[in-house]
Amino acid sequence: MGSRGGALLWRAAPAAALVCGIGLLPWLSHTDPALTVLKARSADRDPDPEALAAVRTRLGLEEGPSVLLGRWLGGLWHGDAGRSWISGTEVAPAVGQALGASLLLMAVSLVVACCTAAAVCARTLHLGARRRLHGRIPGGSLSAVLAALPEFLTASVLATVVGVRLGWLPALGWYGPQWTVLPALALGLPAGAVLGRLLDDRLPAAFAEPWASAATARGLPGRNIARQALRRCVPGLLPNLGLFAVGLTGGAVAVEQIFDIPGLGRTTLQAALAQDLPVLQAAALALVALAAVTTAAARLAVGRLVGTALRDGALHTLHRPLHTLHGRPSTVRRILPLAYGILLLGVIAAGFPRDPLALDTTTRLRPPSTTHPFGTDALGRDMLARVAHGALDTLLLALAVSALALVAGVLLGLLPRLSGPLVDTVNAVPPVLAALLVTALWRGGGATPVVAVAVVAWVPLAAHTSALLRQERATLHLAATRALGAGRWYLLRRGILPAVLPPVVRHGLLRLPGVALALASLGFLGLGAQPPSPEWGLLLAENQPYAERAPWAVLAPAAVLALLGALAVTATGRAGARVGGAR
Incomplete structure (x- = not known):
């Protein structure tokens, strides 16, 4: 006791x-x-x-x-919960209404995310059910692009094209269920692409387990085998699904701003910028309560799905060397990361000699040309130069934050008793809310995005590591190795790390565009770099009003972010293979 x-x-x-x-x-x-x-x-x-x-x-x-x-x-x-310092009205009713709007948007966004994840891994499920996974490399570039799409850019395009020009769905306001469709698509598509990639990464190993071969030999329908493979892989992702739920509720500030949704994220942003601290307190407390509920729901779902096997130590490891699962990757698959990397470096190298701050009002909003390959912005500045110089402010920071998050996530994830409460607590603080709290306490500044994203970036990796560690400890081969007298360090080095590191490293690489997007989102909301900085989020924010007249001014930084996502996703398999093979 x-x-x-x-x-x-x-x-x-x-x-x-x-x-x-x-x-x-x-x-x-x-x-x-x-x-x-x-x-x-x-x-x-x-x-x-x-x-x-x-x-x-x-x-x-x-x-x-x-x-x-x-x-x-x-x-x-x-x-x-007190009274607003600005309006003098009670805080609780206003925050309750905002939370209700955000919860509805979160629920619809999760439906979109689950459908997107199902589409991403549909081919793997089909091939696995037919026992034809040999040579199959999970995922594709389309899911990489979806995962790297800035939510605020997707929201702007959907609002402008689908809502205003085509008039298919309402674009502004919050008056009924049909107003949730476009913002839910903007939020759910990137989240679903990330979840789908993580699931697609684990499915081949599930189909390679002995039960799948036995089920096929007994003539069970392929859909039943696919259903059981999903059940086998989903528990390891449920903690991250809970993180997505909190992020979609408190971190949807940009989307709520664009679609004029009176949600919790927008309410929190307005309260922080106005220094209306009672409203900020109540909104943050609502996110803490939501995080506690989602964490408890995720644990309950894991217990229902694999609780008996975890208790009895009757699981098989999902770790397999990638070459045994997928065969040798094709030449195209091998050169794609190199091609994407060369293209990204080429863009940076071409624009770096140019001056990102040079003004020329006679060339405002010029389309791409030989003189300005990416066009110009509203002040006549060269977009290629601004994108290239912005890479130093966005890409290098994203790489540094991602590396720190990976190391911290793995180390803390391997100590679940220590990190579990920290994960549950930090889960309640999306990057936007962290930036708002930093702004409220230290008046913000250029370091605000880095501090805010670094504080929360390790959480999904630690949750993933802990979930995999829990399942790996319940495997038969680890129990047998322990029975033969293996010590704790031998089990960690030879049994646990080879099974946990490859998927977590691939997850960390998959999160790299998300870290860059988080930094960009904070710049987009005015919580990060300030003009005339060429940071990518600030570029998107500055040029969004001109998206219809000069789409290239928005597409240039968005395309580089998508290219970063494609590079990260295509590199995940090779990086994971190296980690998994380093025994």
Whole structure:
């Protein structure tokens, strides 16, 4: 009981610390809450010391952090989240309405994501059911492009083309179910492509297990075999599905902005920018509660799917060397990563000698030409130069953050008792919310996107590592090796790491465009780099108003992001093969 009580206490401690940190935001913030309230409610009144002191007394900000936290927690216990500093209205009803809109959007987006994931791995399921997976390399470039598409760019294109020009679906507002379709597509397609790739990476090993051969020999229908292969692989991805659910709720700020959706992400952004901390507190607390629910649901689903096998140690390992599963990759498959890499480096090399800040108002919004291969922007600046120089601000940072996230995710994932509560807690903080909290506490700056993304980027990799570790520990071959007297380090080096590292490394490479997109999204929302920086997210934000007149100004940075995604995805198999073969 003591050990179990200690585990429960450790699991609750990070969540409690996060809740207390949220409650102390008015005290931790470097801004003066009294000045914020005075400007919002009495814009014409001078912020003299007497007026500011009166506001602080009315808000109870001079009573100290412990009293401030106790009063906030006591209000929550009675369903009172306080009043907005800007409007003076109660916070709880407004945040509840925003959460309802975001939950509806999240549910429809998850449906789109699951359908997209099914389409990505449909061919593998079909070939595996017919026992024809030899030579099959999971995934393709289309899923790479989908995974690398910026959500805000997809949302802009859908709103402009499908909503405005074609008029098939409403593009702005939030008045009924049909208003959810376009934003759900913008959110669900990239998320589904990532989930589909992760699932497609595991399915060949599931079809290679002895039960699949026995089922085929007994004449069971192929659809039944495919269904069981899915059931075998899905538990390892359920923690990441929970992360997607929280991210689609609190991290859909850009999409909510474009489609004018009164969701939780947009409400949080507006509250943070206006320094309306009571609203920011309530929104962050709602995400903490959502993270707890999704984590519990994921654990329950894993227990229902493979709980007995995990308890009895009756699983087979899903790790196989890639060449035994897929055969030798074709020449095209081998040269694709090299081709994509050369193309990306070629774009950067061609644009780097050019001046990204040179203005020429006589060449505003010029289409691509020999002089300006990527065209020009609204100020006449060369888009090729800006994209190339932006690579230093976006690509190198994404590589550094991804590498740190991979190392931290693997190390913490191998210690699930230590990292489990941290994963559950940080899961409640999407990159956008992390950036908002950083902005609220330290006034933001150029380092805000890096800090915000680095804080949360390791979480999906740690969750994936822990899920694979749990399943691998329950395998028959590991139990047999342990029975023969193998020590803990031998089992880790020879049994666990060769099974866990390849898929997690491929997952980390697959997340590289997502890290770049997270950095770009924060720049797009104005939480990162500021003009005239050529950071890719800022390029998309600056040129979005001209998307109809000058689509090349938006397509240039978007195409480079898609190229980065294709490079990452095509490199996952080879990188995973090297890791898996390094025994």
